[in-house]
Amino acid sequence: MNGKKAISHCSMLIDESISTGSVNNAGIIAKITGKICETGKDLSISNDELTLVIDEAITNAIVHGNCWDSGKCINIKAYLDLKHINIEITDEGSGFQDQEKKKGQLFRNIEEAHGWGIYLIRKYCRPRWNRKGNRIQLKIDLK
Numbered sequence: 001m002n003g004k005k006a007i008s009h010c011s012m013l014i015d016e017s018i019s020t021g022s023v024n025n026a027g028i029i030a031k032i033t034g035k036i037c038e039t040g041k042d043l044s045i046s047n048d049e050l051t052l053v054i055d056e057a058i059t060n061a062i063v064h065g066n067c068w069d070s071g072k073c074i075n076i077k078a079y080l081d082l083k084h085i086n087i088e089i090t091d092e093g094s095g096f097q098d099q100e101k102k103k104g105q106l107f108r109n110i111e112e113a114h115g116w117g118i119y120l121i122r123k124y125c126r127p128r129w130n131r132k133g134n135r136i137q138l139k140i141d142l143k
Contacts, residue, residue, distance in 0.1 A: 010086075013039070014078040020062050021070025029054050032078050032087065039080055044141040049124045056117040057089045057127075057136050065091025065134055087138040095133030 013035040018028065029051050036043070036050070043050060058074065066072040072092040079086050121127050126139040 009082055011039070011080045012077070013080060013085075014076055016077075017073045017075045019070060020066040020068060020072050020074060023058065023062060023074065025055050025058050028058065028076060032076070035078060036080075036085055041080065041085070042143040043085060044143055045124045050140065053121050053124050053138055053140075054087060056121050057087070057138060060117050060136070061089050061091035061093075064096070065093030067093065083142055085140045085142065087140070088135060089138075090130075090135040093134050096129060097133050 014032055016028070032054060033047060033050060045053075058076070061074045062068065066074065069092075074092075075088075075090040077086075077088040118127070121136075121138065124140075128137045128139065129135065
């Protein structure tokens with residue numbers, strides 16, 4: 001072993017590294033949702049909600065993690081386990097340390113232009129961050 005935990009009872013759907021400068025959110029989201037559809041599994045959220053949470057997580061990685069630096073990449077993994085679809089998005093940024101923001105706010109001021117991403121992600125799935133704060137795992141229940 002190389003020191004990493006093995007993912008047991010999982011089926012890898014996507015494992016890609018993409019340059020921040022060439023990320024096409026719609027394209028990668030279509031690829032992920034297409035792979036999920038191929039599994040024949042039903043999710044506890046709608047396709048629109050799935051698209052929204054993936055888009056928010058990718059956007060956060062590009063904007064806040066990699067700071068639009070086209071020399072940096074984001075890594076996207078999606079895998080199926082017995083009860084969930086898991087989507088991991090990792091950026092090359094310094095990490096996200098604000099524990100209060102990670103928790104997301106229960107209610108949002110609709111007039112605020114920023115700060116909706118984590119709120120929406122938390123609304124539709126169970127996010128987890130690594131200790132550094134540069135990787136988010138979106139855990140979505142199967143029906």
